[in-house]
Amino acid sequence: MPIPEDVTGEEIDKDVRQELLSLPKTLAEDVAKNLVMVARLIDEDPEGAYAYSKIALRLASRVAAVREAGGFAAYANQKYAEALAEFRAARRMTGSVELWPVMADCERGLGRPEKALDMAGAPEVQKLDKAGQVEMRLVAAGARRDMGQLDAAIVTLQSPELASSSVQPWTARLRYAYADALLAAGREGEAREWFAKAVEADKDGSTDASDRLAELDGVEFVDAFDEGDEGDAGDATEAEVEAKAEVEDDKD
Structure with a gap:
């Protein structure tokens, strides 16, 4: 897919750029540009973002940031099984719990609210920052609603x-x-x-x-x-x- 001329790849987060240093320079630049397009399109054009994420994955599937971007692009297109697989891969690579809430929400998307609730009670939640813990609370409340437990959802929030x-x-x-x-x-x-x-x-x-x-x-x-x-x-x-x-x- 074509990359607009105004996209240089320098727009990506410095931590992601650091991850890409493991790649040959030209390859790193190509991957960076595709990641920029994922971030640029994911809200307004999820399908377009997904297409760019697949290119980045094809080029550098061993980079955690690429797997994470692929996960979010799939998530935005309600491809929850694919998103969960990418998030799990990214987590294995980094050891971070940051993606735990969105992984739990993927379980909801797959029709497994009980699994999402199990994740909400897991030790990983205590390792999340405040924003992550709030996100986990939102997911847990959503899971309660999925199960028809409205009062429990209200209490959860x-x-x-x-x-x-x-x-x-x-x-x-x-x-x-x-x-x-x-x-x-x-x-x-x-x-x-x-x-x-x-x-x-x-x-x-x-x-x-x-x-x-x-x-x-x-x-x-x-x-x-x-x-x-x-x-x-x-x-x-x-x-x-x-x-x-x-x-x-x-x-x-």
């Missing part, structure tokens, strides 16, 4: 991090998950309160908490470009009507 008034990178997602679980349990008033708190923490719009809050408040958004049925002359703009009239005049 109740934590010092949820109660804290300080805003951290995980705060919006944690509050959102709690609000969503409350709403699913029919506790609409509390859900509204926590969606509002999620909005306060969500400065970069990583969740749709504001939309959910508006929905609870009965606010409806109308898409100006999607009013009425397509092709209905009665819904055409004034300019479109005039243009059509001019065409008809020309025919006459």
Whole structure:
């Protein structure tokens, strides 16, 4: 796949660049460029990111960062078995527990919430940093919901991090998950309160908490470009009507 001219490979994280030093220089540059494309596309074009990740894997499957990127690209495309295999490979290479929460979420994706809960109670969780532990809590709550245990999911999310008034990178997602679980349990008033708190923490719009809050408040958004049925002359703009009239005049 073509690499845009503005991609040099230097954009990657310095730790990843360090890993690539084990490769011949030209090969390392090619791998780096493909990893840059994975990172660039993974949110907006997961399929494109996946394609670039497969190239990187073909070139350097013995590099942990490449296996990790391949895992995240597969995960973004809901290829959970493949993602889990790549994450496991990366973990074997590095010995790090950093990927433990996303590995557990892959188990959820594979329809094995019980396995995800087992992982949430494993010793590895204690080795995670605060962000990783919060992520593990979110996965565990999701697993409880998968199993129809709504009350248990709500209790799982109740934590010092949820109660804290300080805003951290995980705060919006944690509050959102709690609000969503409350709403699913029919506790609409509390859900509204926590969606509002999620909005306060969500400065970069990583969740749709504001939309959910508006929905609870009965606010409806109308898409100006999607009013009425397509092709209905009665819904055409004034300019479109005039243009059509001019065409008809020309025919006459």
